[in-house]
Amino acid sequence: MFVNPWPGYAKQREFGVERAVHDWVFLIDTDEVVSEELAQDILDRKPGLTDRAVAFSLYRIGDFLGRWLDKGEYLVRLYNRKEYGIRNSLVHEMPEVSEEKTVKLNGILWHQGFRSINDHVARFNKYTDLEAQTAYASGKPFKISHLLLRPxxxxxxxxxxxxxxxxxxxxxxxxxxxxxYEFMVGFKHYELNSSGRLARHNAMGQAEKEKKGREAMPYSDGLNIMTTGLSWPSLQPGGLNTYFKSVCEQLSSRNKVHALICSQETPSTPKELIIHNAGDPKQSIWKRKDAFQRKAADLMGNGSGRIDILYSHFAPYGIGPAIEAKKRGIPVVMTFHGPWNEEMKIEGQGIKHRVKTTIAKSIEHKAYKLADKFIVLSEYFRDMLHSLHGVPLHKIIVIPGAANVERFVPAANRLATRRTLNLPEGATTVLTVRRLMNRMGLLQLLEAWKQVSERFPNAILLIGGKGPLRGELEGKISDYGLANKVRLLGYIPDHELASYYQAADMFVVPSQALEGFGLITVEALSSGLPVMATPVGGNKEILQGFRPELLFKGSTSDDMAEGMIHMLGNRKLLPGRDECRNHVLEKYTWQHVGDQVESVFLETLGKGVAAGC
Structure with missing residues (x-):
């Protein structure tokens, strides 16, 4: 695989062609699929490819809203690179071959280019920009007749x-x-022609030209996104931080991202993802909140386009930047990861704690009033955001989380992995990874494990994570006589987590409340590991559409014991590695998340423009 910074369509084609091993080149995009008939025709012709002057065209048909469109177009895609080069144009970059030199292949190239209306409009806008620029650069005059008659x-x-x-x-x-399309190409050509300032629109120029071009077409080359989060998982482990890092990295593949976190350390990131240390974890929550607002104000400047959109992930740190964004007419999108004050309520008690939760709810409520759109990871959290804070349902978009499918993969040698982790080779291993807190259901899981271990004396439960409940868990393990049946692993370093998923026989999620998505659930499934979970929050939504029988009947210890005993006694009922992983590949990848989040951004920005913001 070769990676090259985006230089434009034609130059990127040339970059790939130059690295081909053979002279005969077949061009295919990632959203295209070769039909069996076309593949066979190419294979049949392969031994006779002797005339370099001959090129081959194929019939490409696209889709729209789930339907294939019968009418397509012939495109030259198979040719000899020693004979022909790529046409140097902003758009329609194909080999420069005359029609009389081409031979039509049998079969179809299926173009699965439609993702969503928002994506279609965004690409449509980009292509009309490029086509208008090409017409202007070639010296073609603007004609009013074209604008009136061609559409x-x-x-x-x-x-x-x-x-x-x-x-x-x-x-x-x-x-x-x-x-x-025809109207926009014509009208953009008119704009370029009348202004006479090609440098503001020409996407082929140097960096200064590109910068000026973004002033006229602010989103054609990606967005300038400011994100605010809690921290980074390498600095402070946790589901929110893992999600924040992953979505920022995905967005930075096509946009420039400024990420504000509360840390004195700066993690390494891709070039287009810039980390800003906005606060010190040792400071009070109020000082951290103010520090985020100052940093955001500094980066946003006078609101002249330095930041296109604010994307917030943690209410206390997001409220200040949201205030600054509103001053400058910058749209605000917030991801609701859960009710901060409700989580605090579950984990404490007393008057002082009650005051803290009241303040937390006030901060959340004020922050959410500033958002133009909300992203939630599950229908469960959509309904909670609506009921607790009165956010209208039309402002809430459900975009499930994802797993790093390149990192979380099934083991090549599971036995070797178990030996590396010093796990008993013949034991049935059940794994859970949680922050050791009440709402995570670990006390109920231990009580259930008493019954499981009686039925399966060779089974072992591994509990990964750290938190305030550790002492109580250790006491229960001793009281229940499970010292040889349960291991408290403590915090599992990030580089070891995938190995534990690979080594286990089953994963269990015993959540009791406020489980917004279930990041660990899709990570385990991506690793080929079957997951059983309580029917709480996002886990219910993940497993209901996959294998409903993997959900416990309820969240009590008896419900968990019954479910685990049934599945461990009937192992053939558990889904296989490929089935688990394919479910994630189909629905829960960061590319899916990034595409959908970008669509929300573009929709929000579009409405802002229409409203005159």
């Missing part, structure tokens, strides 16, 4: 001549998009 002519061509009227609403929508 309706394109509709007639697509809807009637190409038969899109047969495709129902999808065909009509595609035809309308083509009308808009």
């Amino acid at each position: 309706p002519a394109r509709f007639l061509q697509k809807y009637f001549l190409h038969g899109l009227f047969k495709k129902g609403i999808s065909g009509f929508a595609v035809s309308v998009f083509w009308v808009m």
Whole structure:
């Protein structure tokens, strides 16, 4: 695999072609699939590829709103790189081959290019920018007749001549998009022609030209995003920090991200992800809150476009930056990771603690009033945000979390992994990884394990994590006589976590309350490890759509004991490694999350523009 900073479509094609091993090159994009007939035709022709002057075109058909569009186009994709080069253009970058030199291949190249309406509009805007720039740069004059006649002519061509009227609403929508495409290309060409300032729009230029171009087309080259979080998982382990790091890294692959965290240390990150140490963990919560606001104000400047959108993840640290964003007309999107004050209530008591939870709720409420949109990781948290803080449902978008599918993979040699971790080779190993707190259900799990160990004396329970409940857990393990049946692993270093997933036979999530998503659930499944969980919060949503029988009947110790005993006694009922992993690959990857979050940003920004913000 070769990685190259984005230089433009044509130059990126050339970069790949130059690194091909052979002279005959077949061009295919990541959202394209070769039909069996096309693949066979290519293979049949392969031995006879002797004439370098011949190139091959293939028929590409796209999709829209879940329907394939019958009318496609022929594109040259198989050619000899010694004979032809890539056309140096901003858009439609293909080999420069005349039509008489091309031979049409049999079969179809399926183009799965449609992701969502928001994504379609964003790419549509980018391509019309590029096509208008190409027309202007080539010296073509703007003609009012083109602007008036080409859009309706394109509709007639697509809807009637190409038969899109047969495709129902999808065909009509595609035809309308083509009308808009022709109109926008023409009108953008007019804008460029009348202004005479090509440098502001030419995406082929140097860095200064690109910077000026972003002033006229602020989102075509990615967004400038400010994110506020708690910390970084390498500095402060936890689900919120893991999510924050992962989504920031994913967004930075196509945008510039400024991440504000509370830390005196700066973790290493990709180039486009810049960490700002906005607060000191040793300071009071009020000083940290003010520090985040000052840092945000400094980065936002006078609001002239340095930051496009604020993306907040922790209410106490997000409220100050949100205030600064509102002063400058910058939209605010918040991810609700759970009710901070409700979590505090569960873990403490007394008057002093009650005062703290009241203050926490007040901070949350004020922060949430500043948000334009909310992202939640589950329907459970959507309903909670709506009921606790009165946020209208239309402002809340559910985007489930994800697992790092490159890191969390099934073991190549499971026995070797178990030996490395010093686990008994013949024992049935059940794993859980939790912060040691009341709402995590570990006390109920230990009580359930008494019954499990009686039925399966060769089974061992591993509990990873640290927290205030450790002393009580140690006492219960001793009282229940489980010293040889349960291991408290303490905090599992990040680099070892994947190995524990790989080594275990089953994972269990015994949550009692406020389980917003279940990051560890999808990490375990991605590793090929079956998961059983209480029907609480996000875990219910993950497993209900996968294997409902993996959910305990309830959250009591008896419910957990019954479920584990049943599954461990009927191991064939557990899903296999591939089934577990495929469920995650289909629904819970960070690419999925990043695409959906970007769509929310673009929608929010679009509404802000329409409202004159």
